[in-house]
Amino acid sequence: EAGVVQSPRYKIIEKKQPVAFWCNPISGHNTLYWYLQNLGQGPELLIRYENEEAVDDSQLPKDRFSAERLKGVDSTLKIQPAELGDSAVYLCASSRGRGHIGELFFGEGSRLTVL
Amino acid sequence: DAKTTQPNSMESNEEEPVHLPCNHSTISGTDYIHWYRQLPSQGPEYVIHGLTSNVNNRMASLAIAEDRKSSTLILHRATLRDAAVYYCILRDSNYKLTFGKGTLLTVNP
Numbered sequence: 345e346a347g348v349v350q351s352p353r354y355k356i357i358e359k360k361q362p363v364a365f366w367c368n369p370i371s372g373h374n375t376l377y378w379y380l381q382n383l384g385q386g387p388e389l390l391i392r393y394e395n396e397e398a399v400d401d402s403q404l405p406k407d408r409f410s411a412e413r414l415k416g417v418d419s420t421l422k423i424q425p426a427e428l429g430d431s432a433v434y435l436c437a438s439s440r441g442r443g444h445i446g447e448l449f450f451g452e453g454s455r456l457t458v459l
Numbered sequence: 460d461a462k463t464t465q466p467n468s469m470e471s472n473e474e475e476p477v478h479l480p481c482n483h484s485t486i487s488g489t490d491y492i493h494w495y496r497q498l499p500s501q502g503p504e505y506v507i508h509g510l511t512s513n514v515n516n517r518m519a520s521l522a523i524a525e526d527r528k529s530s531t532l533i534l535h536r537a538t539l540r541d542a543a544v545y546y547c548i549l550r551d552s553n554y555k556l557t558f559g560k561g562t563l564l565t566v567n568p
Contacts, residue, residue, distance in 0.1 A: 348502075375554075386546055386558030387503065400555065435502050448495075448556065450502030 346370065348451035350436050356457045362424035365454045369417070369438030376413055377448065378404075378421050379435040387435055393419065394441065423456075431458045463547045468563040471537045479532040479562055481547030486527050491550040494521065494532050496543040497561070503546065506532065542566045 349368040357363050369376050374395050379387035390409065392400040395416040404411065408427070413419040423430055433453040439446070464482040471477040483492065494506040507514055507521045509530075514521040520533040534541055546561040 379558075384560075386544075386560055388558070389555065392555070400553070437502070446508065447493075447505030448503075450504070452500075453502050 348436055348438055348449050350434075350451035350454050352454055353452065354455050354457075356459065357426055358459050359428055360425040362422065363426050363456060364423075365421045365434050365436075365456075367419045367421070367436030367451060369419075369436070370449055372440070373438035373449070374416070374441035375439045376419050377435075377437040377439075378411060378419070379437065379450075381433045381435055381453070383432075390421070426456070426458045428458050431456055463549060463559055465545075465547050465559065465562045467560070468565065470565045470567065471534075472567050473539060474536050477534040477537045477541070477564065477566075479534075479545050479547075479564065480529065481531070482529045483547070483549055484528045486549055487551070489552045492521065492523060492527075492530050493548045493550050493556060494519070495546045495548065495556075495558075496541075497546070498540075498543045503558075506545070508550070537564075537566045539566050539568060 351366050376393040378390040380390050381387045389403055391404045391411050393413045396413050411421045433455045435453045437448040437450040439448045491508050491510050493508040495503040496506050497503045507516055507519050509521045509523055522531045544561040544563050546558050548556050550556050
């Protein structure tokens with residue numbers, strides 16, 4: 345079974361530029377998460393999707409961050425414009441769906457460096 | 460969000476057992492206790508979870524205190540590949556996982 349796939353693995357941009365990250369969850373997983381991880385810290389939830397519905401986006405900075413999961417499968421997280429403080433690892437995770445208490449499967453993450 | 464408290468770091472020797480503690484005194488009756496670990500340059504990896512009873516799987520054991528205010532992750536024989544940051548997390552009724560800083564486990568050969 346293929347795991348959660350994220351791209352790109354690494355991205356270096358200058359501040360004020362836009363950037364997008366893509367995530368393909370495990371097949372059949374209805375719940376998709378985007379987390380942000382700063383150096384030395386644990387991951388912080390940005391947004392959670394149940395199928396194509398964003399059910400928890402309270403931590404997403406909506407002035408510059410946006411996300412979509414149009415067909416309830418893969419998802420894109422966008423930052424526009426990027427700021428120096430956005431340098432971090434962006435992690436995508438998936439799980440079977442609402443009501444499933446078990447494990448989340450994480451991708452390897454996309455490391456963003458903003459210069 | 461319910462909070463957990465873990466030591467910042469712990470050290471162990473290879474092939475010895477490791478007991479990683481976690482305090483969660485504000486846990487509610489419906490919160491599940493989850494453990495994840497994160498190896499360098501990788502995403503977090505699920506280890507184990509439980510509600511009230513102790514749990515065992517191929518990776519580890521989870522011992523939960525009777526009052527559920529604390530738990531311990533047990534690695535029965537640490538290997539060098541177990542060196543990672545271990546996160547103890549309470550998963551609430553909204554299925555939300557809130558990570559803390561975790562415990563950095565160092566395994567000495």
